[in-house]
Amino acid sequence: MAAVMPQLATPPAPSRLLLSGNEAVARAVWESGVRVAAAYPGTPATEIIESLARFPDLHTEWSVNEKVSMEVALGASMTGARAFCAMKHVGLNVASDCLMTMTITGAYGGLVIAVADDVGLSSSQNEQDSRFWGRFAHLPILEPADSQEAYEMTKYAFALSEQYETPVLLRLTTRICHVKALVSVGEREAHEPAGFIKNPQRWVMVPAHAKARIPGLFQREETLRGVSETSPLNVLEPGRDRRVGFVASGPAYMHVKEAFPDAPILKLGFSYPWPLEKMRALAAMCDKLLVVEETELLLETEIKAAGIACHGKDVLPRMGELSPQVLSPAVDRLLGKEPPPPAPAATPMKVFPRPPTLCASCPHMGIYYTLSQIKNIIVTGDIGCYTLGAGHPWNALDSTICMGATMGVALGIDKGRGEVDKNKRILAVIGDSTFMHMGMQGLLNITYNKGNITVLLLDNNTTGMTGGQATPASGRDIHGQEAPRVSLAKVVEALGVAVEHIRIVDPYELPVLFKTVREEIKHEGPSVIIAQRPCVLTDGFKPFRPYLVDEDKCTGCGNCLDVGCPAIHVTRRDKVIKPSGKEVELAFANIDNQACTGCGLCVQPCAPDAIQHVARHDIPIHIVKS
Amino acid sequence: MKSQAIIAGIGGQGVLFTARVFTEMARLKNLRVSGSQTFGMSQRGGSVMTHMKIGEFDSPLVGEGDADLLFALDCMEAHRNLPYLRSQQNGSGALCVVNAPDQTAFPDPRVAGLLDEMGVIVHACDAAAVALRMNHPMVTNLVLLGFGASREHFPFTYDEVREAIEALSGPAQLAVNLAALEQGRALCSNSGSPLSVIAS
Numbered sequence: 107m108a109a110v111m112p113q114l115a116t117p118p119a120p121s122r123l124l125l126s127g128n129e130a131v132a133r134a135v136w137e138s139g140v141r142v143a144a145a146y147p148g149t150p151a152t153e154i155i156e157s158l159a160r161f162p163d164l165h166t167e168w169s170v171n172e173k174v175s176m177e178v179a180l181g182a183s184m185t186g187a188r189a190f191c192a193m194k195h196v197g198l199n200v201a202s203d204c205l206m207t208m209t210i211t212g213a214y215g216g217l218v219i220a221v222a223d224d225v226g227l228s229s230s231q232n233e234q235d236s237r238f239w240g241r242f243a244h245l246p247i248l249e250p251a252d253s254q255e256a257y258e259m260t261k262y263a264f265a266l267s268e269q270y271e272t273p274v275l276l277r278l279t280t281r282i283c284h285v286k287a288l289v290s291v292g293e294r295e296a297h298e299p300a301g302f303i304k305n306p307q308r309w310v311m312v313p314a315h316a317k318a319r320i321p322g323l324f325q326r327e328e329t330l331r332g333v334s335e336t337s338p339l340n341v342l343e344p345g346r347d348r349r350v351g352f353v354a355s356g357p358a359y360m361h362v363k364e365a366f367p368d369a370p371i372l373k374l375g376f377s378y379p380w381p382l383e384k385m386r387a388l389a390a391m392c393d394k395l396l397v398v399e400e401t402e403l404l405l406e407t408e409i410k411a412a413g414i415a416c417h418g419k420d421v422l423p424r425m426g427e428l429s430p431q432v433l434s435p436a437v438d439r440l441l442g443k444e445p446p447p448p449a450p451a452a453t454p455m456k457v458f459p460r461p462p463t464l465c466a467s468c469p470h471m472g473i474y475y476t477l478s479q480i481k482n483i484i485v486t487g488d489i490g491c492y493t494l495g496a497g498h499p500w501n502a503l504d505s506t507i508c509m510g511a512t513m514g515v516a517l518g519i520d521k522g523r524g525e526v527d528k529n530k531r532i533l534a535v536i537g538d539s540t541f542m543h544m545g546m547q548g549l550l551n552i553t554y555n556k557g558n559i560t561v562l563l564l565d566n567n568t569t570g571m572t573g574g575q576a577t578p579a580s581g582r583d584i585h586g587q588e589a590p591r592v593s594l595a596k597v598v599e600a601l602g603v604a605v606e607h608i609r610i611v612d613p614y615e616l617p618v619l620f621k622t623v624r625e626e627i628k629h630e631g632p633s634v635i636i637a638q639r640p641c642v643l644t645d646g647f648k649p650f651r652p653y654l655v656d657e658d659k660c661t662g663c664g665n666c667l668d669v670g671c672p673a674i675h676v677t678r679r680d681k682v683i684k685p686s687g688k689e690v691e692l693a694f695a696n697i698d699n700q701a702c703t704g705c706g707l708c709v710q711p712c713a714p715d716a717i718q719h720v721a722r723h724d725i726p727i728h729i730v731k732s
Numbered sequence: 733m734k735s736q737a738i739i740a741g742i743g744g745q746g747v748l749f750t751a752r753v754f755t756e757m758a759r760l761k762n763l764r765v766s767g768s769q770t771f772g773m774s775q776r777g778g779s780v781m782t783h784m785k786i787g788e789f790d791s792p793l794v795g796e797g798d799a800d801l802l803f804a805l806d807c808m809e810a811h812r813n814l815p816y817l818r819s820q821q822n823g824s825g826a827l828c829v830v831n832a833p834d835q836t837a838f839p840d841p842r843v844a845g846l847l848d849e850m851g852v853i854v855h856a857c858d859a860a861a862v863a864l865r866m867n868h869p870m871v872t873n874l875v876l877l878g879f880g881a882s883r884e885h886f887p888f889t890y891d892e893v894r895e896a897i898e899a900l901s902g903p904a905q906l907a908v909n910l911a912a913l914e915q916g917r918a919l920c921s922n923s924g925s926p927l928s929v930i931a932s
Binding site: 122124228252253280281284285286288289357360361363364365427429430431457458460461462463465672700 | 742743751752755756759765766767768769770777779789790791792793795796808809811812828866867
């Protein structure tokens with residue numbers, strides 16, 4: 107259950123709402139009187155700002171990247187306004203430059219940074235433990251364990267931030283962000299900004315000013331250590347079964363509580379600075395101490411350094427999500443017991459995996475189909491739906507690292523390649539939103555350093571992977587209202603690409619696309635091909651009449667399957683021996699016209715012209731096939 | 733009441749909305765509830781599943797061998813999530829409600845046999861075909877809900893499902909949603925034995 111919050115007397119709850127952790131944070135941000143909230147979309151944090159955008163009386167925005175969102179929040183805090191920004195774990199890497207100096211200036215208006223770790227990599231390129239940022243930047247961390255706590259700790263975070271003039275990190279994980287539960291909520295309190303006060307010693311971080319403030323930073327950390335030591339957010343539950351005591355925070359606490367309801371647990375809600383004396387008290391009352399952390403061994407190391415014997419990652423996994431089922435056998439091993447055999451469960455026979463795919467009619471398929479047909483190329487990729495181009499059937503991407511990395515990596519390959527790669531052509535693929543997030547600098551670097559690279563800028567007019575958020579090039583703001591629309595072609599030109607090598611193509615028109623790519627990869631120097639088509643999940647997408655396969659005409663060549671559209675399926679496989687004696691595999695295909703939106707990508711490679719529009723009167727007959 | 737359920741399907745089938753209905757039903761009964769979802773890349777036609785825990789639980793995750801109910805909008809996803817189902821050794825048999833286009837949800841006799849041994853009761857119907865016939869393929873999940881809720885051992889009654897749908901549906905969708913529930917219930921009236929499919 108949610109712990110009692112200090113300092114803030116929550117008024118009697120007027121209502122209970124069913125909220126995800128993200129929605130609970132958003133509600134609390136709004137209630138706390140925040141005036142500015144900014145973020146760049148990123149799983150699992152996206153819905154925080156999406157929910158906030160529906161509340162009145164505050165400015166919410168999609169910033170172009172996480173660093174900018176943090177700077178916006180800091181600026182608002184400088185005026186005395188309460189401010190908030192949210193990001194996924196890798197977003198904080200981007201924003202860390204701001205963070206590491208912002209900790210020296212401190213906050214004026216309450217300033218809270220929510221950072222959501224994608225534990226288990228459901229939709230990320232890596233796994234990270236954001237608690238390290240608290241220690242690194244000497245900032246307090248609050249870690250809720252459920253939606254109610256997410257709501258309450260967010261409200262407390264603003265009070266804490268203002269009391270100690272410190273930014274506060276609110277550390278979330280997927281099992282907070284995406285778990286829905288009932289939350290008691292309150293009403294919005296107004297917080298009128300006190301006003302900006304000119305104070306260069308505080309806000310102008312030249313060496314002399316920063317040096318003068320750093321001792322205060324350490325002093326603040328020490329004060330917060332004391333606050334943490336007595337904070338009711340750090341609860342020592344004595345328990346009855348003293349064989350193993352646990353230290354846990356966030357969802358890990360919930361797993362411990364469910365698996366070992368009678369054990370002593372130190373539940374950390376105020377997890378940095380950590381309450382060392384409470385840890386000592388726990389260690390003194392139990393035979394063994396187990397530190398349960400998602401995901402790194404941060405506390406374990408510190409507890410050991412303090413001379414307290416404990417266990418942790420010696421019995422628990424180093425990566426991925428924990429659960430009661432992961433904990434139980436680990437504790438058994440710690441107690442020298444054989445874990446009991448698991449209860450009989452239905453082991454499924456082989457089930458085919460169902461990985462994420464590009465949508466039917468996704469314009470990216472035109473790009474990857476084209477790239478898969480071109481030999482002797484190296485293609486660097488980036489973060490977004492279009493990362494799926496690395497998979498079957500295209501196998502068209504050769505690298506994916508982090509937001510915007512495609513440009514730098516491509517230039518590095520260009521400059522670093524030796525004789526063996528000299529005849530290869532280098533392409534860099536990037537989406538429109540990623541380009542504006544962190545790709546523009548990479549392109550500037552390519553033009554400035556005379557890279558011989560063709561950039562494919564996939565402009566689907568949205569941030570697709572996170573659910574279709576607006577971008578500066580979509581002409582809409584976070585509320586769906588009209589916003590200035592930046593021209594990607596003009597940006598590219600301004601970044602130094604020659605006008606004649608900025609080509610705009612329709613990714614549905616395969617012959618033109620193919621010809622354009624062939625022309626531009628022959629050009630010695632930077633070129634950018636902008637492929638424009640709206641994402642099929644956005645309002646801008648208009649479906650056409652669906653197609654089906656005339657099975658009498660289908661020769662089983664399988665060309666249409668190379669497009670990679672999930673609406674196309676194989677109905678029959680066969681083998682034939684050609685007159686040359688060569689054995690050829692045939693795959694006869696048809697199209698699910700429920701899923702097909704008539705983009706026509708598969709029509710173009712179909713040799714026997716077997717893919718045809720569904721006649722209107724055929725549609726209902728074909729649908730009701732059961 | 734304490735109940736653990738896995739809701740499974742493919743991105744776009746309405747797994748998240750179905751989970752929303754379960755949480756709403758729990759809310760209306762004043763029960764503690766948590767519904768834990770994994771999404772992100774899964775919306776691109778990938779496997780999607782929700783862990784539902786209703787009653788006094790702490791961890792939001794359902795363990796393997798712990799689920800009282802597997803509610804699957806797709807046969808293959810039902811198959812994939814079978815390890816979550818509880819065996820009757822841990823109480824009465826668990827329930828598996830599944831949208832199945834073919835004659836049986838688990839055509840492999842070894843799987844059917846194992847489920848039988850575990851005391852798992854399987855209720856399958858071709859909810860997708862019913863929804864298509866209604867010209868609203870999007871309501872497959874609600875047809876299956878109406879079907880499941882009219883069977884024994886489902887954690888909620890049909891009326892509780894209907895009340896939740898009424899609370900959650902916009903005015904434009906309400907009629908269709910309720911009709912879908914009703915169609916699902918109608919499938920149920922000519923009920924068969926465990927492991928059988930209600931022909932649509």
